Amino acid sequence: MPERRVRAMSVSALWEFLLRRRSALCAACILCLLIMAALAAPLYAHVIGVDPMESNLAGSVMRNGTMQDVMQANDNPLHLGLSPIGPSWRWGAYALGADSQGRDVAARLLYGGRSSLLIAISAACLSLIAATSCGLIAGYCGGWVDLLISRLLDILWAVPVYLFAISLSVVTIGHDLSLGPFHLSADSLLLPIVIIALIYVPYAARPIRARTKSLSNAGFVLAARGLGASSWRIVLREILPLLAETVLVLAPLIMALCLLAESALSFLSLGVQAPAASWGSLIHDGEGLIYSRPVVAIAPGLAIIVTVLCLNALGDAAQAELRAKGQR
């Protein structure tokens, strides 16, 4: 038994997989770069000398050798209204221009990446942990426990995911929340994480339950039971290690879904709360400027697409790998 467990979880197996599938390697590299860029957000803001959270309507910036206002008069005949400064190809402050509050879009993009990626990663982990527990218990116990959990998951499944997330966010986000000893402030990232994790539990729990069901009738489980192993031992040491594959294959796909859900919630102002940013809320900010400064909305959208694309490619490669392994 032990060597099977080692093979399922080891780092070198992961390396081999990445080296064998070029698309997976590519995707993993891009994801690492994105995460590093997001982590470096404070560094960038410090080097460039901008505050990504504070509005800067009266500020000015050096460009092409002259000082220019961050908010510039429109070039209509009467000079009515103000537009934020546009993007430029030079390295420096406001490289991607400013948003309607005069804040640096490039810096906000990096800061937005921090919250988007943080929420997506933690929500995916939480969701997978919950789904694994549900699927494992339902699949192993069978009988009425299985029936109860499966029906509950069916109910969750039947509510359209975004609507469910939106409903939960409406009632919880935007004011302080006290749950017994826990106190959550209104701008805590924990709420969107928990909400997004919850809506994708059925998505992952179903395949995990099916896999557990087939595993618990496998020969080695019967052998372990025949040797007198307890249910705990069978579940934790015989079945769980073999489930790791199923869960790992699901992980990038769930994370992609979580990232998309987060951006949708933030786009509706129900996720990350201002002045903090996420890619979704940046698109929301850019909506008002879409005809004059489209880059404010285009840039975070491209960031989402690249991230989700890489995650999906990674998930696809992992799935293909698993299928090939099954055929061998």
Next chain:
Amino acid sequence: MKGFLSRLGQMLLVLFGISVLVFAVFFATPGSDPSARIAGRGASPEVVARVRHAYGFDRALPVRYLTMMDHLFISRNLTSYVNHGQNVVEEVFDAAPVTLSLVAFAAIFWVAGALVFGLLGAAWQGSLLDRLISILALVGLSMPVFWLGEMVNLVSQSRFHETWLFRWVPPLGYVPFTTDPVSWAKGLILPAMTLSVAFIGLYSRVLRTDLLTAMQDDSLRTARAKGAGPWRLWFAHALRLSGLSALSLFGLDFAQLLGGGALLTEVVFALPGVGHLTYQGLSTLDLPLIMATVLYAAFFVVIANALIDGLYRLLDPRIGRGSHGQ
């Protein structure tokens, strides 16, 4: 007959579960006190208490659940908390045709797109074309629909509106079919295309895989041995074999979209459908409105699920006779 009754019983159980879940989300979540919201920010405790009594929030939860369900489904006179006297059930039914038209249009695009790309990818498996299609499908899957909608608006309403390609695009909004069928269709084409992009990506992938699996099937080998040409092989045999699983997926997604999954598209393109109604309810925190839309949505999904299940059994006699496919 017994199977049918047990399916019906399960369906009712799921419907009941959903209604309890949604009710609990809105009225029993810790920290969500609707009376404080209705009374407004900084209202005195007496005012909040009066509101609580007036709206019946001080009664026991099961009683409130039953009254709510009665207002929603039996007497159908649930009124909004924000626009007093506005009947929420009527509002949902007024918005439904908009969503239905949008989703029906999108379904046409996505079935056509998925068929074309899925068949092309499967027929030239491993070629450059296949790879290109699979990359495009992945990109389509990865796009946030609201962002794509904004880009479509940017291109078609502003930047390139004057070119021949987008001159026909009407301003954002919805024209009812009964008013002017031509503008109705014109206004829906771009939103429906935007909505369908992710589904084209998903379905062309599913269809391609299913077609390739079907090609390995014994019946296909027999057909090939009997001398069926490639057209007949792909369309009459492979597509029929693989269409079933895509069909059940289609029914589920269609119902999800009808039930409010099209919310983001409707918001971006300013279409006054059910999703947009939910969005309005969100911005004003109108709980009865949101609750009505979410519940109707969930019911749509459950009923469509049951319908698809029945259809599936009719079309594929192998299942449903004996074991329940587990």
